[in-house]
Amino acid sequence: MEKDELVKKHIGYIKMMVDKGGPEKQEYSEFSDFLYEIQMLKANGIFLEKELTEIRKAFKDTLSKETIQGFIYLKPHGYSGDFEIIDKIYLSDISDNPKYRNWDIYAHTLDATIAVRNRKKYFKNIFGEKINKTTSLSILNIASGPSRDIYEFYAENPNKSITIDCVELDKNAIEYSKNLLNGHKVNFINENIFRFATTKMYDVVWSAGLFDYFSDSVFIKILQRLISWTKLGGEIIVGNFSTNSKAQPYMEFIEWKLNYRTQEHLMELALKAGARKNQIQINQEPLGVNLFLHIKKV
Ligand SMILES: C[S@@+](CC[C@H](N)C(=O)[O-])C[C@H]1O[C@@H](n2cnc3c(N)ncnc32)[C@H](O)[C@@H]1O
Known part of the structure; x- marks a missing residue:
C-alpha cells in the first residue's frame, strides 16, 4: 500500500473509533494491532512525524488533557510522568464524559498503568x-x-x-x-x-x-x-x-x-x-x- 493510502486507512480507523466513543473491550486487540502497525511504520522510516501528527489529529479532543492519553501526550506540567498523571493512574481516574470514558478505561487496562x-x-x-x-x-x-x-x-x-x-x-x-x-x-x-x-x-x-x-x-x-x-x-x-x-506502542504513540x-x-x-x-x-x-x-x- 502507498504511504498516503496507509495514512488514510489509519485516519479512517481512528475517526470511526472516535465517533463510536472509543474502544470497547472486544476491540482492544484490534486497537493494539493499529498501534503496533504505527510503531512498525515509524521504526521502518515509512511514517515520520508528519504522518503521526495527521493520525493524532483524527483523535480530536480524545487527545486533549481531558483524557488519560491526551494528558500524557500534551504534558501540561511540561514533562512526562508528572505527579498529576501518576495520581490519575493510581486512582484509575475515568472521565464522566461518555466521549472520553472508553479511552480512559482502555488506558487503565494496559500493563503499563x-x-x-x-x-x-x-x-x-x-x-x-x-x-x-x-x-x-x-x-x-x-x-x-x-x-x-x-x-x-x-x-x-x-x-x-x-x-x-x-x-x-x-x-x-x-x-x-x-x-x-x-x-x-x-x-x-x-x-x-x-x-x-x-x-x-x-x-x-x-x-x-x-x-x-x-x-x-x-x-x-x-x-x-x-x-x-x-x-x-x-x-x-x-x-x-x-x-x-x-504497552510500548501506545506509550510511544502518545510520546511517553x-x-x-x-x-x-x-x-x-x-x-x-x-x-x-x-x-x-x-x-x-x-x-x-x-x-x-x-x-x-x-
Ligand atoms: C513518574 S513520577 C514518579 C513518582 C513516584 N516516585 C511514584 O512512583 O509514584 C516522576 C517524578 O520525578 C520527578 N523528577 C523528574 N526529574 C527529577 C530530577 N532530576 N530530580 C528530582 N525529581 C525529578 C518529577 O517531578 C516527578 O514528580
Missing part, C-alpha cells in the same frame, strides 16, 4: 515488612511525585514511625503531596537529583519512576550517589520499566518515552555502579513490567 498501580503496592509491602522488623526506619525517596504511596502507607500503618525525606524537582508536586499528606510528617526537599547532596545516611534509599528516563551512564552515576547515602546494612531500591511491557530495561541490563548497571553480585537482587511486581533493582549495602 497496572504496573504503576502495582508499584504503589510494592512500596507499601516493602516498607510495611521493613517497619515490622524495626522500631524506626529512615527513608530517602528520590522523585516522590504525588506521594500517594506514602499517603496510603501512613493510612494503613497509623502507629508506625518512619522518617521520610523526599527529593522532588517539581514544586507543584510537593504542594500537591503536602495537601494529600495533610499533616503527616514528611520532609520535602525541592531539588534536582543532579544537584542534590547530603551528609545524612538512610536505612533505605528508594526511587521509582525516575531511572527509566536516564541513559545508562546517568543511571550508573546517580545509582552510585544513592549507594553513598545508604547506611551499612541498608538497602537501595530502584524501579525501572521492563522490556516486557506490551522510557528506557525499558531487562533484568540482565539492570544487573550490569548495578555492577558498573560498584555493587557486587551477591548484593544485588532484581524483583518485579506481579506483571513483570515494573522491575525493582535491590542492592544491599554491606
Whole structure:
C-alpha cells in the first residue's frame, strides 16, 4: 500500500473509533494491532512525524488533557510522568464524559498503568515488612511525585514511625503531596537529583519512576550517589520499566518515552555502579513490567 493510502486507512480507523466513543473491550486487540502497525511504520522510516501528527489529529479532543492519553501526550506540567498523571493512574481516574470514558478505561487496562498501580503496592509491602522488623526506619525517596504511596502507607500503618525525606524537582508536586499528606510528617526537599547532596545516611534509599528516563551512564552515576547515602546494612531500591511491557506502542504513540530495561541490563548497571553480585537482587511486581533493582549495602 502507498504511504498516503496507509495514512488514510489509519485516519479512517481512528475517526470511526472516535465517533463510536472509543474502544470497547472486544476491540482492544484490534486497537493494539493499529498501534503496533504505527510503531512498525515509524521504526521502518515509512511514517515520520508528519504522518503521526495527521493520525493524532483524527483523535480530536480524545487527545486533549481531558483524557488519560491526551494528558500524557500534551504534558501540561511540561514533562512526562508528572505527579498529576501518576495520581490519575493510581486512582484509575475515568472521565464522566461518555466521549472520553472508553479511552480512559482502555488506558487503565494496559500493563503499563497496572504496573504503576502495582508499584504503589510494592512500596507499601516493602516498607510495611521493613517497619515490622524495626522500631524506626529512615527513608530517602528520590522523585516522590504525588506521594500517594506514602499517603496510603501512613493510612494503613497509623502507629508506625518512619522518617521520610523526599527529593522532588517539581514544586507543584510537593504542594500537591503536602495537601494529600495533610499533616503527616514528611520532609520535602525541592531539588534536582543532579544537584542534590547530603551528609545524612538512610536505612533505605528508594526511587521509582525516575531511572527509566536516564541513559545508562546517568543511571550508573546517580545509582552510585544513592549507594553513598545508604547506611551499612541498608538497602537501595530502584524501579525501572521492563522490556516486557506490551504497552510500548501506545506509550510511544502518545510520546511517553522510557528506557525499558531487562533484568540482565539492570544487573550490569548495578555492577558498573560498584555493587557486587551477591548484593544485588532484581524483583518485579506481579506483571513483570515494573522491575525493582535491590542492592544491599554491606
Ligand atoms: C513518574 S513520577 C514518579 C513518582 C513516584 N516516585 C511514584 O512512583 O509514584 C516522576 C517524578 O520525578 C520527578 N523528577 C523528574 N526529574 C527529577 C530530577 N532530576 N530530580 C528530582 N525529581 C525529578 C518529577 O517531578 C516527578 O514528580
